[in-house]
Structures are given as C-alpha cells and as structure tokens.
Amino acid sequence: MLNRALRRLRVIYDGRTLVKRGVSPVISMVIITATLLVILVIASFFATNLLEIQMQNSEFEQAKTAMLLLDKTIMDVSLRPGAASSVQFNQRSGGIGVYKGGLINVTISSPSRTLYTYVNSTYIIKYRGGSMVSVAQMNLTNPGGLIITDLSKPLGYVRIEIGNEAWIVLDYNRVRIIKNENLGTLDIYLIRLEPGVFGGSGTVSVRVQNRDINMASIQLSGSSDLMVHVNVDEHHADYPGISGVSIVRIVEVLINVSIM
Amino acid sequence: MVHVSLQHIIGTVALIGLAVSLALAYQIVVGYVEGNVIKTQLSQIAEYTSMSITNIISLTDFVYGMLSETEAVSKHLNLPAAINGKPYNLSILEMDGGYHVRVSIIGRNDLYAESPIALGSTQRRIMVIFTGGSSSIAGPDIEPRAWVYGGNPNTVVWCRKVIETIMKNNESAEVETIYAGLGIQRG
Numbered sequence: 001m002l003n004r005a006l007r008r009l010r011v012i013y014d015g016r017t018l019v020k021r022g023v024s025p026v027i028s029m030v031i032i033t034a035t036l037l038v039i040l041v042i043a044s045f046f047a048t049n050l051l052e053i054q055m056q057n058s059e060f061e062q063a064k065t066a067m068l069l070l071d072k073t074i075m076d077v078s079l080r081p082g083a084a085s086s087v088q089f090n091q092r093s094g095g096i097g098v099y100k101g102g103l104i105n106v107t108i109s110s111p112s113r114t115l116y117t118y119v120n121s122t123y124i125i126k127y128r129g130g131s132m133v134s135v136a137q138m139n140l141t142n143p144g145g146l147i148i149t150d151l152s153k154p155l156g157y158v159r160i161e162i163g164n165e166a167w168i169v170l171d172y173n174r175v176r177i178i179k180n181e182n183l184g185t186l187d188i189y190l191i192r193l194e195p196g197v198f199g200g201s202g203t204v205s206v207r208v209q210n211r212d213i214n215m216a217s218i219q220l221s222g223s224s225d226l227m228v229h230v231n232v233d234e235h236h237a238d239y240p241g242i243s244g245v246s247i248v249r250i251v252e253v254l255i256n257v258s259i260m
Numbered sequence: 261m262v263h264v265s266l267q268h269i270i271g272t273v274a275l276i277g278l279a280v281s282l283a284l285a286y287q288i289v290v291g292y293v294e295g296n297v298i299k300t301q302l303s304q305i306a307e308y309t310s311m312s313i314t315n316i317i318s319l320t321d322f323v324y325g326m327l328s329e330t331e332a333v334s335k336h337l338n339l340p341a342a343i344n345g346k347p348y349n350l351s352i353l354e355m356d357g358g359y360h361v362r363v364s365i366i367g368r369n370d371l372y373a374e375s376p377i378a379l380g381s382t383q384r385r386i387m388v389i390f391t392g393g394s395s396s397i398a399g400p401d402i403e404p405r406a407w408v409y410g411g412n413p414n415t416v417v418w419c420r421k422v423i424e425t426i427m428k429n430n431e432s433a434e435v436e437t438i439y440a441g442l443g444i445q446r447g
Binding site for chain 1: 317378
C-alpha cells in the first residue's frame with residue numbers, strides 16, 4: 001500500500017527519478033497572508049465607500065430640509081424690516097453658496113405706453129451635494145411660473161437640479177401680484193437676495209436679514225387695461241387684462257444673505 | 261540576590277511608556293472631539309443671542325416706529341446652564357466697527373465662539389451697550405450688563421428707543437437712538 005503510494009509520487013524526468021514535494025510552508029503562509037490582505041483591503045474599500053455614500057446622501061437629505069427651512073425663514077423675515085434669522089448647514093462633502101443669477105425685468109404697461117420698468121440682477125442660493133449623492137431632479141416647492149396670483153403658492157422656488165453634481169437651488173426670481181378690487185390697488189411684491197459676508201467651514205450658519213423694503217407707486221388717472229410682463233433670462237410671463245386699478249405699488253424686499 | 265536582566269527592565273519600561281502614550285493619545289483625541297462639540301454649541305448660543313438682539317431691535321423699531329421714545333422691552337434667553345458640564349460667559353464686544361456676541365468657556369481661552377450682531381437695517385442711530393454698569397437706561401426691572409454668566413436663568417436681551425441730543429456740525433440735534441444689550445432681570 002505504502003509502496004504503491006510512493007510509486008505514484010515518483011516521476012521520471014530527464015532520466016532521473018524525482019519525488020514530488022509540496023511548496024514550502026513559508027511560501028504558502030505568504031500566499032495565504034497576501035490573499036487575506038487583498039480581501040481585507042477590498043472589503044474595507046467597499047465598506048468605506050458604502051459608508052461614504054450613506055453619509056453623503058444623509059447630508060444631502062438634511063440640506064434639503066434646511067433649504068426648505070431657509071425658504072420659510074426668508075419669507076418670515078421679509079415681512080419685518082430689520083429682522084434676521086439663521087439656518088445651519090453642514091458642509092462635509094457638500095457646500096453652500098450664493099451665486100449670481102440672471103436679470104429680472106418687470107414691466108407694467110398700458111395699451112399705449114410703458115408705465116414702469118423694474119430691472120435688477122438676481123442671486124440664487126445653491127447647495128452642492130457630494131459626488132456620491134444619488135438623487136432625481138425634482139421640485140420641492142412649486143410656485144408655478146414667474147407670476148404668482150395664488151396666495152397659497154410660495155414665492156421661493158426650491159428644487160433639485162442634476163448637472164455634473166446634485167444641487168439644491170433656491171431662487172426668488174418671480175413676483176406675486178395681488179389685486180384688491182375694493183380698493184382698486186394692484187400690489188406687485190418681489191424678494192431680491194443680495195450677497196453679504198461669506199466665510200466659515202464645516203457647519204455654517206446661513207444668516208438672512210431684511211435690509212430694506214423699497215416701495216414705488218404709480219397713480220393711474222384712467223382705468224385702462226394694464227399688463228404686467230415678467231422676464232427672467234429666457235423665461236417670460238404675462239399677466240394681461242388688469243382693469244379697475246387706480247394705484248399700482250411695487251414692493252421690493254431686500255434680503256441680505258451671509259454665510260458664516 | 262536575584263539579578264534582573266537589562267532586557268527585562270528595558271521591555272517593562274517600554275511597555276509602561278507605550279501604555280502612557282496610548283492614554284495620552286486617547287486624551288488628546290477625546291479632547292479635540294470634545295472641543296469641536298463645545299465650539300459648535302457655543303456658536304449656536306452666540307448665534308441665538310445675536311439673532312435675539314437683532315430681532316428685539318427690529319421689533320422695537322417696527323412696532324414702536326411711530327413713537328420717538330419707548331419703554332424698555334426685553335426677551336428672556338433660554339440658555340443651557342452649562343455646556344458639557346462647563347460654565348460659560350456671554351459678552352458683547354465692539355470689533356471691526358460692529359458688535360459681536362462672544363460666548364466663551366470660563367477658564368478656557370481657546371474655547372469660544374463669536375457671532376456678529378446684524379445691524380444697519382434701520383435709519384436710526386443704533387448703539388449696543390457693552391460696557392454695562394449701573395445705567396438705568398433699561399428701566400427699573402433690567403440691569404444692563406457687559407457680560408452675563410450663561411447659567412443665569414434671568415438673562416435677557418433688552419432694547420429701548422430714546423431721544424438723545426448730540427452735537428452735529430457744532431449744532432445740537434435731537435436723534436432717535438436705539439439702545440440694546442445684555443442684561444439681568446431683577447427680582
């Protein structure tokens with residue numbers, strides 16, 4: 001039995017008899033250790049990646065809530081001159097900033113002439129998500145156009161935009177028009193963001209302050225039909241057929257946005 | 261007599277050194293993390309206090325805008341008694357032409373946070389009191405203070421609008437001035 005087993009191990013090679021042996025224990029140990037190390041490195045890489053994805057997505061979800069809160073905060077301070085408030089944002093993988101937007105152009109005209117033109121630059125608040133955030137494009141608030149006549153609709157437009165990265169965007173590039181039939185007034189209300197002081201890292205406070213409320217009014221002698229035209233970049237909207245109005249008031253609320 | 265070999269002594273000393281350095285490293289890391297947590301909490305308190313001062317000024321100006329002078333109005337600050345078991349101070353500093361709320365841990369100069377008080381929103385002359393003292397500007401119920409101990413449950417921010425006579429181009433002029441600051445509710 002043993003002889004048969006030994007015979008099996010012997011082979012004839014180049015006229016000599018050789019005995020097959022296993023690899024050295026050192027080499028086998030090195031191979032096993034190296035394999036385990038490779039498995040460990042790959043596993044830790046995947047685990048770190050999964051954790052990072054989870055953290056970046058959580059941070060982005062938190063930023064979405066914070067941006068909605070910031071929108072409500074801006075609406076709140078816009079009613080009180082001088083009022084200020086702040087919302088905290090975490091900037092581990094993402095970052096928040098105030099960026100220049102397009103021009104907003106509001107024109108009030110009668111059939112015969114242009115009564116008033118408001119042109120100003122706009123700013124938007126944008127939060128950039130981390131590179132591993134996976135999210136779909138969506139509207140978080142839906143004002144529904146450049147002219148809002150429904151009081152229940154918001155003036156701020158919070159949305160998620162997907163470009164090279166995921167962004168949460170907040171802008172106020174629209175006007176609210178309120179017509180009072182009894183008083184014969186037409187109020188055009190808009191919020192303008194202006195950049196303030198920027199600084200800080202990690203957890204930052206985005207502070208918004210109502211700097212001023214500017215109002216212009218137009219007294220109308222006749223009762224001709226008015227039209228309000230709003231234009232922001234390539235988007236435009238009309239609000240035609242406004243009649244029975246004797247005073248038009250344009251109210252601009254200036255909100256200073258600082259990150260510190 | 262038992263001889264202890266030199267190698268054993270070196271090994272034992274090295275082990276003790278390793279244990280001590282591990283404990284020190286742990287202390288440093290924990291201290292760093294704790295410092296960051298405390299700084300975040302301090303900055304939240306500073307932000308809350310500065311926003312409260314801004315809002316009480318805005319409220320005074322907005323609600324009593326028609327009046328030249330008002331009584332002092334105050335708002336209680338809802339502050340924690342201590343941060344991570346550490347007592348802290350609130351104070352108002354004048355820096356870079358503006359006013360800042362500074363919140364710092366008592367006895368730790370490195371643990372503090374500052375938040376600027378957002379002013380400049382009204383057309384009136386605004387002055388934030390930071391020197392404190394026994395001024396009666398804030399009325400009989402409030403003692404204006406340059407700094408307050410964070411754990412004091414009677415900490416308030418207060419605001420009052422008065423008419424002051426100031427010299428402008430060698431002529432005296434009456435100016436509406438808003439005073440605001442930190443204080444302690446008496447009684």
